[in-house]
Amino acid sequence: MTQKYHITLLPGDGIGPEIMAVTVEVLQVIARQFALEFDFTDALVGGAAIDATGEPLPEATLEKCRNSDGVLLAAIGGYKWDNLPRHQRPETGLLALRAGLGLFANLRPATILPQLIDASTLKREVVEGVDIMVVRELTGGIYFGQPKGIFAAETGVKRGVNTMAYTEGEIDRIAKVGFETAQKRQGKLCSVDKANVLDVSQLWRDRVTAMGSEYPDVELSHLYVDNAAMQLVRAPKQFDTIVTSNMFGDILSDAAAMLTGSIGMLPSASLGADGTGVFEPVHGSAPDIAGQDKANPLAQVLSGAMMLRYGLKQSAAADKIEQAVSAVLEVGYRTGDIMSPGTRQVGCRGMGEALIQILES
Ligand code: IPM
Numbered sequence: 386m387t388q389k390y391h392i393t394l395l396p397g398d399g400i401g402p403e404i405m406a407v408t409v410e411v412l413q414v415i416a417r418q419f420a421l422e423f424d425f426t427d428a429l430v431g432g433a434a435i436d437a438t439g440e441p442l443p444e445a446t447l448e449k450c451r452n453s454d455g456v457l458l459a460a461i462g463g464y465k466w467d468n469l470p471r472h473q474r475p476e477t478g479l480l481a482l483r484a485g486l487g488l489f490a491n492l493r494p495a496t497i498l499p500q501l502i503d504a505s506t507l508k509r510e511v512v513e514g515v516d517i518m519v520v521r522e523l524t525g526g527i528y529f530g531q532p533k534g535i536f537a538a539e540t541g542v543k544r545g546v547n548t549m550a551y552t553e554g555e556i557d558r559i560a561k562v563g564f565e566t567a568q569k570r571q572g573k574l575c576s577v578d579k580a581n582v583l584d585v586s587q588l589w590r591d592r593v594t595a596m597g598s599e600y601p602d603v604e605l606s607h608l609y610v611d612n613a614a615m616q617l618v619r620a621p622k623q624f625d626t627i628v629t630s631n632m633f634g635d636i637l638s639d640a641a642a643m644l645t646g647s648i649g650m651l652p653s654a655s656l657g658a659d660g661t662g663v664f665e666p667v668h669g670s671a672p673d674i675a676g677q678d679k680a681n682p683l684a685q686v687l688s689g690a691m692m693l694r695y696g697l698k699q700s701a702a703a704d705k706i707e708q709a710v711s712a713v714l715e716v717g718y719r720t721g722d723i724m725s726p727g728t729r730q731v732g733c734r735g736m737g738e739a740l741i742q743i744l745e746s
């Protein structure tokens with residue numbers, strides 16, 4: 386029997402629609418091959434939603450996402466909306482989507498593919514074999530803590546405020562995801578905080594340490610975030626699974642992404658306790674190359690694979706997509722961001738066509 390899934394597509398802004406189009410075509414091919422059926426519906430988020438409705442996350446979009454089996458998001462944001470008041474910015478829509486669906490766990494894998502080692506800005510011996518999973522807390526910390534805002538004192542002096550706060554419960558549930566993720570990988574978990582300065586980080590470290598005794602099979606370590614940033618570029622192979630707060634995870638996952646050659650390669654999965662997950666590339670909307678058929682669609686395609694694996698539990702279909710990505714690189718196809726001597730440059734659509742050819746061969 387054909388398994389049917391309702392998937393909400395959020396192409397968003399910039400290069401979003403181009404990379405989403407490639408991914409949908411890939412998923413259609415996979416559907417035929419694995420007897421799946423995808424019922425895709427588009428919805429508005431980010432700048433596209435602001436232009437159409439005045440809000441970055443219309444209620445109708447959230448409702449559609451809640452009622453679907455998976456959400457594929459491309460990217461949001463662009464110069465055009467950068468000066469709007471905060472509640473009308475594209476990024477606010479993305480944060481509202483994460484909060485609205487309760488997506489507290491963000492998995493960001495940074496794995497270097499052998500074909501791309503020479504596309505990395507780091508030396509071959511430093512990056513060869515890198516395979517890191519960053520588990521980023523996604524609905525708490527300084528992104529959401531109260532009070533927040535820009536307040537004017539009676540003297541007229543303005544003060545900008547954000548609050549980094551975590552409750553024990555918020556720390557415990559993301560730590561659990563961290564430990565369980567490490568168990569399925571190499572059994573090493575590094576918790577990243579700033580406990581030498583921040584009280585919120587001290588609580589984080591205390592809770593993660595306490596939970597460690599429940600996972601004797603996981604080797605737990607702790608690093609301060611500044612040291613972690615340094616270690617990531619110095620000796621990234623020491624890391625297996627990293628668990629960290631919202632803002633530290635935002636920063637470290639961009640750094641981890643670059644180890645692999647290009648941020649244009651990395652997918653992510655945002656998951657809640659249960660319910661619909663959102664699957665999106667780690668990269669942004671790249672407005673400077675939007676509409677020029679230059680974007681690398683592979684992070685989006687790999688996000689589709691993560692949706693199959695983590696959201697829809699169709700791991701064989703996910704494997705097939707990941708193998709096709711590897712194969713397309715093996716044959717030598719490259720978008721501009723991952724070019725190296727002796728390879729063949731293609732655009733976003735060309736990369737999609739090459740993928741489909743491999744999937745169908
Ligand atoms: C990310 C992005 C977002 C974040 C922005 C666009 C709100 O940088 O997903 O890493 O900071 O979480």
Ligand code: MG
Nearest residue numbers: 635636639667
């Ligand atoms: Mg980021």
